[in-house]
Amino acid sequence: MTEMTYREALKQGLREEMQRDERVFILGEDVGKNWGGAFKVTKGLAEEFGDERVRDTPISENTIVGAAVGAAITGLRPVAEIMFGDLITLAMDQVCNQAAKMRYMFGGQTSVPLVVRTVFGGGKNIASHHSQSLEAWFMHTPGLKIALPAFASDVKGLIKTAIRDPNPVMFFEHKLVYDKKEEVPDEEYTIPFGEAKIRREGADVTVWGTMFMLHKALEVADELAKEGISVEVIDPRTLVPLDKKTLLDSVKKTGRLVLVTEETKTGATTAEIAAMVQEEAFDWLDAPIVRVNAPDTPVPFSPPLEKFFIPDHKRIADAIRSAL
Amino acid sequence: MVDKKKLVDLYTRTLKVRLFESKVWDIFGQNLIPGTLHLYLGQEAVAAGVTAALEKTDWIQSTHRGHGHVVAKGADMKHAFAELLGKATGSCKGKGGSMHITQFDAGVLGATGVVASGLPIAVGAALSCKMRGTKDVVACFFGDGASNNGTFGESLNMSAIWNLPVIWVVENNFYAMGTPIKWTCPSQSIAQRAEGYCIPNKVVNGNNTLEVYEAVVEAVERARAGEGPTLIECQTYRMKGHSRFDPAKYRPKEEAEFWLSQDPVEIIRKIAIEQGALTEKEADKIKKKLEKEVNAAAEFAIKSDYPKPEEALEDVFAEEVA
Numbered sequence: 001m002t003e004m005t006y007r008e009a010l011k012q013g014l015r016e017e018m019q020r021d022e023r024v025f026i027l028g029e030d031v032g033k034n035w036g037g038a039f040k041v042t043k044g045l046a047e048e049f050g051d052e053r054v055r056d057t058p059i060s061e062n063t064i065v066g067a068a069v070g071a072a073i074t075g076l077r078p079v080a081e082i083m084f085g086d087l088i089t090l091a092m093d094q095v096c097n098q099a100a101k102m103r104y105m106f107g108g109q110t111s112v113p114l115v116v117r118t119v120f121g122g123g124k125n126i127a128s129h130h131s132q133s134l135e136a137w138f139m140h141t142p143g144l145k146i147a148l149p150a151f152a153s154d155v156k157g158l159i160k161t162a163i164r165d166p167n168p169v170m171f172f173e174h175k176l177v178y179d180k181k182e183e184v185p186d187e188e189y190t191i192p193f194g195e196a197k198i199r200r201e202g203a204d205v206t207v208w209g210t211m212f213m214l215h216k217a218l219e220v221a222d223e224l225a226k227e228g229i230s231v232e233v234i235d236p237r238t239l240v241p242l243d244k245k246t247l248l249d250s251v252k253k254t255g256r257l258v259l260v261t262e263e264t265k266t267g268a269t270t271a272e273i274a275a276m277v278q279e280e281a282f283d284w285l286d287a288p289i290v291r292v293n294a295p296d297t298p299v300p301f302s303p304p305l306e307k308f309f310i311p312d313h314k315r316i317a318d319a320i321r322s323a324l
Numbered sequence: 325m326v327d328k329k330k331l332v333d334l335y336t337r338t339l340k341v342r343l344f345e346s347k348v349w350d351i352f353g354q355n356l357i358p359g360t361l362h363l364y365l366g367q368e369a370v371a372a373g374v375t376a377a378l379e380k381t382d383w384i385q386s387t388h389r390g391h392g393h394v395v396a397k398g399a400d401m402k403h404a405f406a407e408l409l410g411k412a413t414g415s416c417k418g419k420g421g422s423m424h425i426t427q428f429d430a431g432v433l434g435a436t437g438v439v440a441s442g443l444p445i446a447v448g449a450a451l452s453c454k455m456r457g458t459k460d461v462v463a464c465f466f467g468d469g470a471s472n473n474g475t476f477g478e479s480l481n482m483s484a485i486w487n488l489p490v491i492w493v494v495e496n497n498f499y500a501m502g503t504p505i506k507w508t509c510p511s512q513s514i515a516q517r518a519e520g521y522c523i524p525n526k527v528v529n530g531n532n533t534l535e536v537y538e539a540v541v542e543a544v545e546r547a548r549a550g551e552g553p554t555l556i557e558c559q560t561y562r563m564k565g566h567s568r569f570d571p572a573k574y575r576p577k578e579e580a581e582f583w584l585s586q587d588p589v590e591i592i593r594k595i596a597i598e599q600g601a602l603t604e605k606e607a608d609k610i611k612k613k614l615e616k617e618v619n620a621a622a623e624f625a626i627k628s629d630y631p632k633p634e635e636a637l638e639d640v641f642a643e644e645v646a
Contacts, residue, residue: 066445076455106424109428
């Protein structure tokens with residue numbers, strides 16, 4: 001085990017897959033040697049694998065993803081980086097109409113083994129075009145798998161699984177987790193999709209959360225433990241496929257559920273999870289499901305405004321108390 | 325100089341597409357085809373000329389008006405017809421229909437219902453040919469209308485900077501649905517747009533299979549030699565309207581009369597006969613043989629079963645994890 005940042009673990013996963021399989025290549029804006037990715041995830045890979053396999057592209061999001069689709073269906077394993085998740089709006093046709101539907105629409109004649117990596121979330125005061133959390137859009141599109149690792153040890157195993165998966169995988173990172181450190185196994189390993197991880201065991205209430213909110217939820221759980229409240233925290237790790245069982249088993253144990261994400265509330269993934277739990281575990285619930293999300297506004301710029309927008313420790317703690 | 329065997333091929337391909345599409349129109353009239361369709365009638369010389377210049381292992385990327393492309397590339401007509409009818413024996417198991425008619429093992433990467441969305445995919449396929457070290461090329465069909473979409477600029481640019489083996493085939497039929505090109509393109513020429521991306525380009529008579537073929541042969545040679553993309557603008561015309569309920573009354577009478585007199589099948593037949601590749605009798609014999617094939621394929625499709633409703637749940641994800 002070596003302690004390393006999420007960024008380093010992610011790069012290690014990418015590097016190992018590029019070493020393992022020469023079909024794997026990276027393309028995106030500024031991913032190459034001049035910059036190494038806007039968040040430095042690919043830094044050093046162009047020097048190691050060359051400009052052909054770590055390929056800088058023009059600013060053409062739709063064609064970056066489309067080119068990845070074309071390469072994927074003809075025998076390569078592209079990993080496309082979209083610099084900010086907000087910019088994936090420019091590639092929605094290739095993501096949702098092409099990558100997601102191709103296998104189905106063509107009756108199983110092809111599969112589309114590509115990974116689209118991008119970064120979500122606020123907290124950096126970079127306003128509405130560089131701070132959103134759009135995972136629900138993709139969860140609503142049949143044909144896409146979605147991974148959203150929040151921890152260094154997960155991101156390495158999950159990026160490897162994503163690259164080896166024969167389907168299009170949306171791989172969502174969060175700006176504020178790149179520098180978080182954790183012990184990461186040195187050996188080769190993958191993490192299967194659809195297996196949630198219980199990050200903290202507890203008896204009184206289940207908290208389900210993603211990305212940076214998961215880190216906050218764990219900190220809140222530690223604080224509440226001092227008050228004698230026992231919180232179980234679940235990290236889904238992938239939204240599609242979704243590990244329903246781990247969540248439902250937890251809800252059946254605690255009888256209470258709080259859902260925490262950084263998305264704006266209406267139509268968020270938390271709405272889907274809440275609906276699923278009440279469909280499948282209503283009889284076990286001792287209290288209404290509580291959702292903690294951002295308000296339904298674009299992400300604001302000014303520090304006090306953005307701070308208000310992003311769910312904080314107090315809101316998460318209050319939500320947990322209200323469920324008890 | 326094109327040899328006689330190739331001239332016979334050009335005539336046969338053009339005619340095959342014509343007969344396939346005529347039969348489609350016929351069974352569409354019998355209400356056997358669900359939804360709508362965009363007929364390729366009138367544009368046969370483009371698909372035939374382009375695909376005749378390709379090898380089986382080369383790829384094509386098709387459009388919403390794709391029947392002609394896939395049939396010319398060598399897709400099985402039985403499964404093509406069956407797909408149009410939504411049958412289980414369709415090449416896409418009835419999940420795609422007219423706008424998504426595709427047969428991968430014939431070298432068809434896909435037909436798309438989103439205008440201009442095929443161009444980025446062709447970039448990726450061509451990049452893949454190059455990175456995998458094959459000599460394969462990708463011919464990407466799109467219309468004049470598609471050249472107004474952002475992916476046109478993005479994709480031409482990327483193909484040029486990476487020197488990719490793509491042949492951009494513009495089927496300029498002068499109308500994007502009902503909107504004439506004179507309302508949408510200041511230069512009236514799609515080929516001219518390629519200049520800005522430093523891509524060699526050419527305008528050809530898209531109703532003349534031989535002319536299309538010769539231009540594409542040159543482009544394929546450049547692509548295989550690692551000299552990058554070419555754009556070929558094929559000027560052609562739809563014999564019918566855009567889709568099901570379009571009688572195309574917006575087209576000026578004189579313009580339509582001129583173009584409809586330029587029948588691609590008649591043009592290539594005349595050339596093949598004049599150059600001594602075929603006699604009238606041989607040309608008719610090929611026609612009879614093709615008619616038989618087309619009729620049998622249509623019959624196969626009509627007699628085929630529909631998919632079971634629950635098959636709607638299949639093929640969302642591939643199972644095998646590499």
